Amino acid sequence: MSTTENRAEFGSKIGFILSAAGSAVGLGNIWKFPGKAYACGGGAFLIIYLIIVALVGTTVMMAEFTIGRKTHKNAVGALRELNNKFAWIGGLGVLTGFIILSYYCQVGGWAMYYIVAYITDVATVWADPMAYFLNMLGANGFPLAALAWGLVFLALTAFIITHGTAGIEKMSTILMPVLFVLLIGLMIRSCTLPGADEGLSYMLHVDFSTINGTAILTALGQAFFSLSLGMGVMMTYASYLSSDDNLVSNTAIVCTLDTLVALFAGFMIIPAVFATGIAPGMGGAFGFATLAGVFMAIPGGQFIGMLFYFLLFFAAITSSTSILEGCTAFLVEEKGTERKKTILVLCVVLYIIGVLYTLSQAYMNIKGIWISREGLQFPIFGDFLEYLTDRLLLPLGAFFTTLFVGWIWGPDNSIEEATSYGKYKFTLAPAYKFIVKFIDPIAIGAIIVAGMVFGMSIS
Ligand code: PHE
16 A cells, blocks of 8 residues: 555445545534534524535535545645645644544443443433443543443454455445434434424524624534544545546535534434433533433433444444544555554554543542543543644644645646546536635634634533
């Protein structure tokens, strides 16, 4: 895999689409999006989010796709080939991905922990959902089981990508359709619960007075995270795509699928939360402790809860593999390391950071190693990693990518690549050109500055 000539390629068009959608659809859609939609005003937030995805999300994704496919290289190699002064933009992306992956795999492990808990020990989960969650994280002693599941999740991620694109493609073509079916089933169940209409009307009622700067910036940050943008992952995936695939339609399909899943997850969780009268808190506990209250209150809740954690697990693993692939492709191609060894070394370091992340959730507080801001639920190290990536590094990666395409490489080159030199139609090309040059850098620049200056409370 070290030269362009013998690089792997996705086997089919649909395999690529499902893999890229698999990367995009993840914990961000199912675990983060519903809580944010609730906190930022329901319907109005949904509209803002849709506008942002349509304008900024699609254009940044197309920028990344075209850079990757043009060069058939990892994120750093791709930028270096287009202009060797800008390889660092790819490097920044790889670093961001690496940091995200360290905690992402831990949360993936928690989802596996909960699958088992719902099968074998649901009475204990439901007896006190918050205590159960904190107990898993070490509030009453070293969280060995959670850490072990984190390791299992990471090992699975590594195992899948040792087989390169073939492994990723195979996994995604099986798991993504299953995920869709599960999600739609759970959404219908939730929307037909007695009392669900209140939640539905909350999600459908548009009241723009609830929209402030924080809500808009939350939507922007969420869109990047959710669409896997700003860290070279989409570049890397597109680099495995053959030169005559249509990047215009691929961008539209992947963005649409990712956004549909986020909306479905919102319409799965919020109506259930209203129907059961549980306050939908945000942050790490939401997908675990809060939802336990919901599953507890609905008929067949044990089975539905178990399905939900399977869903979360599938969503997480098709994303974690994409990030690890991005980091691995960089090291193998740029530093000439051997693929399997590279994956192993990456995983060791990832796991060490991940362990610190999980330990900082509760165990370190208990041991007095880390002083938390407000009790057990707001661990400083975990906050720090998420703050650094979601609010700073991801937007920075996307910001520089659009500046690069808009002003250095040039949108015309990107458009030629997207359409395979005119083979495919791209009616909105003039709009793409304008957005990538002006709107994207300004809008994204605004999040970064506002995030730093006002220290906004995005969660
Ligand atoms: N998009 C994934 C999610 O929504 C997370 C992710 C971010 C994956 C960046 C890859 C790259 O959970």
